[in-house]
Amino acid sequence: MKLPTLQKGRRFWWDTLEAYVYLLPTLAVLGLFTFYPFVNAFLYSVYDIRTRTVPGPVLHATADSTAWVTALARGRIPEELSDVLRVRGVDPHELWVRLRQADRWVVKDEASGQEYIIVREGEELRVHQATTGWAMESVGWANFTWAFQDPDFRKALVNTTVYVGVSVPTTLFLALLLATLLHRGVRGKAFFRLTSFLPYITPVVAITMVWAWIYDRNFGLLNYFLRSVGSLFGVEVSLIDWLNDPRYVMPALIVMNVWRFVGYQALILLAGMQGIDREYYEAARVDGAGAFGVWRKITVPLLTPQIFFLLIISLIGSFKIFEEVLILLHGPGPQKSGLTVVYYVFTKAFDSGHYGLASAASVILFAIIFVLSLFQLTVTQRRVHYER
Numbered sequence: 001m002k003l004p005t006l007q008k009g010r011r012f013w014w015d016t017l018e019a020y021v022y023l024l025p026t027l028a029v030l031g032l033f034t035f036y037p038f039v040n041a042f043l044y045s046v047y048d049i050r051t052r053t054v055p056g057p058v059l060h061a062t063a064d065s066t067a068w069v070t071a072l073a074r075g076r077i078p079e080e081l082s083d084v085l086r087v088r089g090v091d092p093h094e095l096w097v098r099l100r101q102a103d104r105w106v107v108k109d110e111a112s113g114q115e116y117i118i119v120r121e122g123e124e125l126r127v128h129q130a131t132t133g134w135a136m137e138s139v140g141w142a143n144f145t146w147a148f149q150d151p152d153f154r155k156a157l158v159n160t161t162v163y164v165g166v167s168v169p170t171t172l173f174l175a176l177l178l179a180t181l182l183h184r185g186v187r188g189k190a191f192f193r194l195t196s197f198l199p200y201i202t203p204v205v206a207i208t209m210v211w212a213w214i215y216d217r218n219f220g221l222l223n224y225f226l227r228s229v230g231s232l233f234g235v236e237v238s239l240i241d242w243l244n245d246p247r248y249v250m251p252a253l254i255v256m257n258v259w260r261f262v263g264y265q266a267l268i269l270l271a272g273m274q275g276i277d278r279e280y281y282e283a284a285r286v287d288g289a290g291a292f293g294v295w296r297k298i299t300v301p302l303l304t305p306q307i308f309f310l311l312i313i314s315l316i317g318s319f320k321i322f323e324e325v326l327i328l329l330h331g332p333g334p335q336k337s338g339l340t341v342v343y344y345v346f347t348k349a350f351d352s353g354h355y356g357l358a359s360a361a362s363v364i365l366f367a368i369i370f371v372l373s374l375f376q377l378t379v380t381q382r383r384v385h386y387e388r
Helices: 002-044 065-073 079-087 141-147 151-183 189-201 204-214 219-231 244-274 278-286 291-302 304-321 321-329 341-350 354-379
Strands: 047-062 095-100 102-109 113-123 124-138
Touching: 002 047, 002 354, 047 079, 047 113, 047 141, 047 354, 065 095, 065 113, 065 124, 141 151, 141 354, 151 189, 151 244, 151 291, 151 304, 151 341, 189 244, 204 219, 204 244, 204 321, 244 304, 244 321, 278 291, 291 304, 304 354, 321 341, 341 354
Parallel strands: none
Antiparallel strands: 047 124, 095 102, 102 113, 113 124
């Protein structure tokens, strides 16, 4: 009597081992690119980790500081500096501005790893050959205190919260309306499905560059459309500087990303609608329910599994907004109106070289996402109705 149980146990463990063998490549990728950085962020958050760059011998000095400062502030290499380093065998195309501060810049040669420090001394700029090392000091929870005391981090938290609080429900609501229209059998349904999904699969760089042109103050399509509509009603609409006015930067980001994700979410909801048993609708029509009543009492409740899924993934994705800010605004935006938490982490780590503070900020972001996701899984999921 015990032999079948023993055979069943061996078969179970053999199947489990076989499953993990197939999953091994995926687990290796997750471990290397997800779990390893994730654990290191927690470890680094309790250390003050900075790069220490020490000036060496002077290679060049120039009194023309204005042109240099303008170029370096934009992350560009001054032509005179390129010529000086080219003589030393450096390829100017391998140079990039690694660190930007008020009176100090660090330029790195990617080919050799050599760095050069540009220091302002009065009206003169001096270029030094540099050596860089790491300094690592345990500070406990001080990085978290410094983060919350930093006005930029508090600004990033507010901006990110506003973005998530507006874009997530707006996208979900519009996706629900779009899915309902597509489900009702409109003409050209296949075409609308394809076009609504295209923004989601298009690279974010291409999308952002197109929207940068749409938002252009003088030649953008959006301002042209607003002025054309205004002229129909005899109203003079002034040009809006979408990307340089702090009042419009966040709305511009929200509109672009709502447009980008609404089609993807609509297709998920549409698939859920098509899986609802038709008997529910037939019973509702027999009872005399109207179209809106059927939609509100049957369609929406039975779509709550898909709505719950989209709410979770859109919440997590919205908190991680970064590429759009970097490409569309080329920085945190005017008066840092587009500064987000992930962009704050990026600048603290790779512009300021304060890796401990950046790690602490990333841990805080993880904690926020974790708490909200846990709330969704424990509280919101109670209102999810699964079709039996």
